[in-house]
Amino acid sequence: MKFGQDLKNNIVPEWEYGYIAYDKLKELIKKISGENVDERESLEEEFFLLLEEELEKVNRFYLDKVTEFDAELTSLDDSKARPRSNSISTVPSLSTQDQMMQLHAKIGQLQAFVWLNTQGFEKIMKKFDKFMGLRHTAAAKTPDFEARLRNEAFKSDRLESCLERFKMMRSRVNQDGGSVEIKLISGSANKPLAEEISARLGVPLSPAKVRRFNDGEVNIQLCDSVRGCSVYIVQPTCPPVNDHLIELLLLVSAARRASASSVTAVVPYYGYARQDRKDRSRVPISAADVARMMEAMGVDRVVCVDLHCAQIQGFFGPRTPVDNLFAAPIAVSFFNMKDLVKPVIVSPDAGGVARAKLFMEGFSRLPDPPEVTLAVILKQRAGAGEVSSMHLVGSVAGCDCIIVDDMIDTAGTLTAAANELKNFGAQRVFAFATHGLFSGPAADRIEACVLEEVVVANTVPLRPEITERTRKIRMLSVGKLVEGAIRGIHSGTSVSALFEANVGGDLIA
16 A cells, blocks of 8 residues: 555544645656756745645644643643542542543544654655655755654654653543553564554553663663553564563563553564574574563563464463464565566575465455466575575576565575576566564675565664665565554454455555
């Protein structure tokens, strides 16, 4: 799904006039790029004037809403401060509870408003640079504009101050025992993904202080009460794996010791997943040991995205269910928009055949599905991360190939497979992997090889130095996928519906 459609689907109808006019700005950019040089200058001036007007509109709407929330909070606070008659009951009136719940929902909606408009302005400026041929040049407008955007009124901490006031007031109000409140907490591993999930859920991120002592010890403090709440902790165990794993365990422990009703660990990337069996003497099964540590800390449920081996779910006991989400439906819908010629799905090794087969079957569930075939590369390893020889099973001559894997580490296997496919006559070679670790020489290898584009999910944040070394990497967001899973878990509805390839287009963010 394109961002413009995504924006329309998430707009609060009563607030529609306050959002960025994304489609109007986009059409003006296309018009500018199609005009001759003489006409272009006046159209560019029109574009930047409209951009300023949109920024002013969004800022004004944001400030009006924050002021409105402040007034509602003051009104509620005054009503609670009034002396009440002598009564045995200390339960607040239903109307007060309703007002609190409605105000909390509105604050969540405004957080989503901020996130959507930020994405809209950033994407519009990137489109301007792209259509005007300024991308990756010194004349590009995006970097300066994004720096300015951080200082705009709608990016200020006014909303956070309002939220803090709300929390202080809520702590003085007894919550309705019939409902369980969601608390969303983010570790330091992937804050942007947590912020997207928060915006899409309409649930504010509960602040948590994650600090480190000089000797490297992790120090955790939850800054909001979680007593009786359903807590979701977003923390992939991506590099540095050990630091982020300990952080996750301590966040779970802190929530459990603070009397949370339930604790769900949302771990988009599960570290140590490759060590899922004893493949030689005197080695641990590290994936199982990580599962035991999480259970020992008191986690009630785990949500992962594309586990390296699905059987890892069995390392957790029956009282700790694991939801293994799949990013493949999103990637299938993305590649289906590329007009592929005789597409072939390629597994880079024998162990990934099942994953590649599922990816191939995803195309068959699409409307007007293309004819897709499967190929496998059989490799012989000389050692960890080192491939000695490769053989192809299947035909790729004159075809567009998509290499499918669960993760990219040093990219040695991936780039060798891509070059091998090109030698066998492949027309274009793409790659999709859910987790882009890009360790060591990965970025340089990708830039130097025949790969046209490498698509990864944002389960692992992309480091700035990687994008500086290669322009071939494209990220797809799993924010909508994880948000749908959390919503399903909390409301008790089906999560498996998110696995269907025919809904992938709706999950593209």
